[in-house]
Amino acid sequence: MNQRNLDGNSIIIRLEMTTKDIKFGEVASAISEAGGDIIAIDVISTNQDVSVRDLTVAVTDSQDNSKIIEAVRQLKGVSIVNVSDRTFLLHLGGKIEVTPKTPIHNREDLSRVYTPDVARVCSAISEEPGKAFSLTIKRNTVAVVSDGSAVLGLGNIGPRAAMPVMEGKAMLFKQFAGVDAFPICLDTQDTEEIIRTVKAISPAFGGINLEDISSPRCFEIERRLNEELDIPVFHDDQHGTAVVLYAGLINALKLVGKSIENVKIVVCGIGAAGVACSNILLSAGAKRLIGVDRDGAIVRTNSYENEVWTEYAARTNPDLEKGSLREVIRDADVFIGLSRGNLLTREDVQTMADNPIVFAMANPVPEIMPALVEDIVAVMATGRSDYPNQINNVLCFPGMFRAVLDCRATEINEEMKLAAAQAIASSISDEERTRYYIIPSVFNDKVVKSMRSRVIEAAIKTGVARRVPREQAREGGES
Ligand SMILES: NC(=O)C1=CN([C@@H]2O[C@H](COP(=O)(O)OP(=O)(O)OC[C@H]3O[C@@H](n4cnc5c(N)ncnc54)[C@H](O)[C@@H]3O)[C@@H](O)[C@H]2O)C=CC1
Ligand SMILES: CC(=O)C(=O)O
Ligand SMILES: [Mg+2]
Structure with a gap:
């Protein structure tokens, strides 16, 4: 039997019944007694001896799945061919496809899109390489590149297993910002080989989104690619997270009436996300920021490999300041967790300054569960979608790349990230802002629009835009 990881509130069981040994009523009773509710039956094939059916079974809780499957398995005359769920069905054959923009009806069309006429377009680009932006998919296309070394909280699961996440990112790029993104999972975790490969495929793309590449290799890969390519390279787990975190903090600080220059901020977990989140807060004016990792506070009087x-x-x-998280969190106004689950206690939070802000962003288990401190913190956020205030990089990367593709930016600099964060933060008005609503939903269509405009403005100001989109020129009074 091919049994996959089950979740969601319904499963589909394909079973083969030997008609002389069992009646369908017996199968239905067994499922019902195990807590399942059959909501659909599809007969796949049937003959005198054997009937193959797909049963869609609603379950109240995911633990019932195994009880139901076990109950069916015990029945004489039944064998389970496959168990699937809606998530797996949605992934069958992958989640995206390539669709031509124009149909090819006849030879004339064929000779235009392909040989011989296409040769004239190729020659035009060969004479003037910049024309690749107007005559190919480059101007709207991003490579989502991973080596599968740090996939979500799953760790080093390799490039094949990383594909569903990268396909998902591609869907989000298209749905939220109209960007065509290709998932590209590389079968190497060697820094130099990754750099070489990304450079070699870059002619087709207007930007590179690095995803789920572990630290510290991610820093070198991003730095080198940014130096060596003339299109923006953006490590989403670093900068996407940082942009959204800063947006959330802007609104949280407004709620508690504190300013970023004065607050004491403790960042726990100085890996890919922790370094980038610290950097954006320093750029935004944070002065009293302390990083803590496994061995305690990071301090310049120590030496590090x-x-x-x-x-x-x-x-x-x-x-x-030296010492453990427990020691340095005393009097902190803000805690930012990008480390691992359950390492902060209620007692630790009780030693923080008045109206503490706690962003426990480790996935899937935050540094502290909201229920443990909700009554003693001013604002609580996590990376999860089942609590209010979800801080997730999906709020950033679609709008960020929409902007840089439209202005053909050569890079994504600190000013552009700060502008993106301001755009996210300001999509929640003063009236709307509450301790449970400091960050907008990904479905809020104001976010991408406003981010695009503000990021393009910052790109123009900092001299990295190669093109001023017409509507931006109108807004900015340019011709
Ligand atoms: N909510 C969001 O949008 C995002 C959340 N994350 C989460 O942040 C966490 C870190 O992700 P990355 O930076 O990509 O991983 P990483 O592996 O680059 O960094 C994790 C850091 O946490 C440190 N750490 C582990 N145990 C610790 C402890 N007991 N005390 C202090 N530090 C400890 C590690 O030494 C490492 O430096 C993960 O849980 C990830 O799920 C990451 C990106 C986005
Ligand atoms: C959200 C995301 O990119 C991650 O967890 O890796
Ligand atoms: Mg990621």
């Missing part, structure tokens, strides 16, 4: 931490220590922790 990890060069990224040495450099981090030089820019943070001005009062040279």
Whole structure:
């Protein structure tokens, strides 16, 4: 039997029944007694001896799945061919496809889109490579590149297993910002080989979105690609997360009436996301920011093998605080968790300053569950979709790439990230803002529009835009 991971509130069981040994009523009773409710029956094939059916069974809780399957398995004359759920069905054959923009009806069409006429277009690009932006998919296309080394909270599961996430990112790019994105999972985790490969495929793309590449390799890969390519390269887990985190913090600080320059911020977990989140907060004016990892606070009086931490220590922790998370969180106004689940306690939070802000963003289990501290914090956020205030990079990457493709930016700089964060934050008005609503939903269509406009403005100001889109020129009074 091919049994997959089951979730959702219904499963589909394909079973083969030997008609002389069992009646369908017996199968239905067994399922019902095990807590399932048959909501659809499809007969796949039937003959005198054997009947194959798909049963769609509603379940009240996912633990019932195995009880139901076991109950059916015990029946004489029944064998389970396959168990699937709606999530798996949605993934059958992958989630995206390539569709031509014009149909090819006849030889004339054929000779235009393909040889011989296509040769004239190729020659035009060969003479003027910049024409690739107007005559190919480059101007609207992003590569979503992963090596499968740090996929969600699943760890190093490899490039094949990373594909569903990258296909999902491609769907989000298209649905929320009209960007065509290709999932590209590389069968190498060697830094130099990844850099070489991404450079080699870059002619087809207007931007590169690096995804789920583990630290510290992710820093070197992104830095080198940004230096060596003339299209933007953006590590989503670093900067997408940072942009959305900062947006949430802007609104949380407004609620508690504190300013970023004055608050004490403790960032726990100085990996890919923790470094980038710290950087954006420093760019935004944070002064009292302390990073904490497994061995306690990162401080410049210590020495580190990890060069990224040495450099981090030089820019943070001005009062040279030392010690464990428990020690340095005392009097902190803001806790940002990008480490692992369940490492913060209610007692720790009780030592924070008045009106503490706790963003426990580790996935899938946050550093502290909201229920443990909801009564003593001013604002609580997690990375999860089942609590209010979800901080997730999907709020950033579609709008960010819409903007950089439209203005043909050569890079995504700090000013553009800050502009993106401001766009997200300001999509919630003063009247709407509450402790349970500091960050907009991904379905809020104001977000991409406003981010696009603000990021393009920042790209123009910082001289990285190669083109001013017409409507931006109108808004900015340019011709
Ligand atoms: N909500 C969101 O949108 C996002 C959440 N995350 C979450 O943030 C976490 C970190 O992700 P990455 O930065 O990509 O991973 P990473 O592996 O690059 O960094 C994790 C860091 O946490 C540190 N750490 C582990 N245990 C610790 C402990 N007991 N105390 C202090 N530090 C500890 C590690 O040493 C490492 O430096 C994960 O749980 C991930 O799910 C990451 C990206 C986006
Ligand atoms: C949200 C995301 O990109 C991650 O968890 O890796
Ligand atoms: Mg990711």
